Amino acid sequence: MKKNLPVTSRQTEIPPGVTLVSKTDLKGRITYANEAFVEVSGYALDELLNQSHNIVRHPDMPPAAFADMWRTLQQGKPWRGIVKNRCKDGGYYWVDACVVPVKRHDQVTGYMSVRKHAPPDAIAAAQALYHDMAAGRAKPGLRLPAWLGIRSGMRLGTLFVALLMLVGGVLGIGGLKLADDALHQLYHRQLGPVAAIGKITARLGESRATMLEIRLARQRTGQDEALAHQIARLRAHRDEVQALLGQLAVDSGQAPQQTQRLAAALTHYTDEGLQRVEMAAAFDDPEQIDELIRQRVLPLEQAASVAASELRDALDTAARTAYEETLARNARIRAIAIAGILCGLLAVVLAGHMFIRGIVDPLNASIRRLNRIAQGDLQGEIDLSGTGESGQLNHAAAVMQLHLKVMLDEIALAARRIQRHCTTLNTVLYSVTEHSEAQHDRVYAAIRALDAAVAETSDLSERAERLLHLASAEGAAPALADETRELATATRLAAFGAEEVACAMHQVADLIVENRGEAQRAWQASEELKHVASELNGLVDFFAPGKSAQ
The missing domain is CATH 1.10.287 (Helix Hairpins)
Incomplete structure (x- = not known):
């Protein structure tokens, strides 16, 4: 980059209210300069016209600042910054410069730079920034993306709301489905087997009472019809126990060992107990019936009852575990839902803040500026914010x-x-x-x-x-x-x-x-x-x- 030397420490102060104006072509050659710019620069007008505008560039200005300026201008946007310029005699002056593209028929034909008095605090901040840029320590400021606008914001907002509704619907429907599955599992895997075990236990008791009635009926005379009825009822109990056992084998998948033990106990009970009692009753052998009841039926019934209790306890433990897991899962779903709602609210607040800061505030600033211009005030602050x-x-x-x-x-x-x-x-x-x-x-x-x-x-x-x-x-x-x-x-x-x-x-x-x-x-x-x-x-x-x- 061209270095304009020599330089001195003599500073020219730009009075407030004075405007320095220059215009260049697309290659940066000066095509116009007002009297204030000519006077402050120290050059004659003929010395400035058709010369590159870097004739007034000061060596203290980092190249990155002008690279940012040209990058912004080539995007068709105005650029503003605090600039240190060099006078013809080597002195310098600070200005608050705003460079804008000059367009004719929507085509850029050149650039115009309008400079005014720079306040001391802005000069101090610019000096610190340029020092960091020269040392490679300057960090780009946080800027809103250039594509963020009213149209894109409405699209993103619509998509975001639709996504929130979709996620909420998925969580809600998924939660209901999980609740349905939990109820289905509770009924078919816990309540159904427990009810079957209860019925089995009841049938075991009824079978024992029926066998006692058969024993008493054998001790009386003229009770043949009652005995036949009791034997039929005993068979019905046995068949029902077998059916309930088959149901247990299908439903109680969470306690297979206890189910197998209960099935084995019931099988022994029906095959070696009830069935033999029926045969003894059919052959009219009271002594054998008493012996079978004491030595076979009652121990097998006791073993079946113990197996049923173990299965019921296992199912109760499994139901309690499933219940706790369901509560934990529902708690996680609630936590996820609450976290999603909070994140959604935070995202909405953040997006609203960014929308207001990047779009609404600059829009209001533009409206206020246009109102001031309509009232004849052209001295307002130049604001280039917004996307x-x-x-x-x-x-x-x-x-x-x-x-x-x-x-x-x-x-x-x-x-x-x-x-x-x-x-x-x-x-x-x-x-x-x-x-x-x-x-x-x-x-x-x-x-x-x-x-x-x-x-x-x-x-x-x-x-x-x-x-x-x-x-x-x-x-x-x-x-x-x-x-x-x-x-x-x-x-x-x-x-x-x-x-x-x-x-x-x-x-x-x-x-x-x-x-x-x-x-x-x-x-x-x-x-x-x-x-x-x-x-x-x-x-x-x-x-x-x-x-x-x-």
Whole structure:
């Protein structure tokens, strides 16, 4: 990068209200510079025009700052920063610079830089930043993504809300399905087997009572029909126990060992107990029935009851474990749901804050700026914040404000030039008017003298005519008559010449009077133009209060 040397420690302070303006083409060559920029830079206007704008670049400015500026400008966005520039004599001055693209028919044709007074705190912050940039320690600031705008924000918000609803629906429906599965498991794997065990236990008791009734029936006479009925009921109990045992084998999958023991015990009970009792009852053998009940049925029933109790306890333990697991799973689901709700609320708050900060606030700033511009205030702070549509509006408002300020600067410069030229023209016209007055007086004095001469010549001509008439009437000598005739002719010609000169002098006098009137009217027009220039300056001061002549 070009280093402009030498440099000195002499600082030029930019007064508040002074605006330095320059324009360049796409290659950075200066095409326009206002008087303030020319004066502060120390260069003549001819030295600046068609020169690269880095002619005023100070060596203390890091290349990264200008790289960021050109990167921003090539994106079609304005750039703002605190810049240290170099004067022609090596001194420097700090400015708050805002560089914007200049467009014609939506095509960038050049760039315009508008600079103003930089406050001391901004200069100190810029010096620290440039020192870090030169040392490679500068970190990029937190910026909102450029694509974040009203359109993209609405899309993202819609997608986010839809995602929240989808996740909430999945959690809700999934939770209900898990609850249904838990109830189904509780019923079919715990309650169903427990109910079957209860029925089995009840049937074991009923079978024991039926066997006692069979024993008593055998001790009485005439009880054949009752005995047949009791034997049938005993078979029914046995069949029902077998059916319940089959149900247990299907449902109680959570305690297979206890189920197998109960099945084995019930099988022994039915095969070696009930079935033998039925056979003994059928053969009418009371002693064998008593023996079978005491030695077989009751121990097998006791073993089956113990196995049923063990299975019931195992199922109870499994049910309690499933219940606790279900509670823990539901607690996790609730925690996930609560965490999701909190995260969603946090995301909504954060997104709302970013939306307000990056879109709504710049949009309101643009509205306030446009209102100030509509009221004639062009001195407001230049704000280039915002992204998306609001950022574009903010940038457009800033560019419009800067263009209007530059236009006012140029109008003020033209008005001051008109005033100066009008003052010079009025002085010249006043001199011309005074000279015309003097010429008018001299011409009229000459005309009065010429009128007297014309009158005298006319009198001489009349006398010569009378003399010629007398000479002709008295018969004077021919020689005298010829001389008299020549004298009359010469006198008459002199009179005609004097009249023509007098007529020309009168025309000159009329022209002098006419020119004097034109000069006076020109002076009045110049005064009116000077007054218009003064009003134009007042209008510029209204739109740019405190703006001094630059």
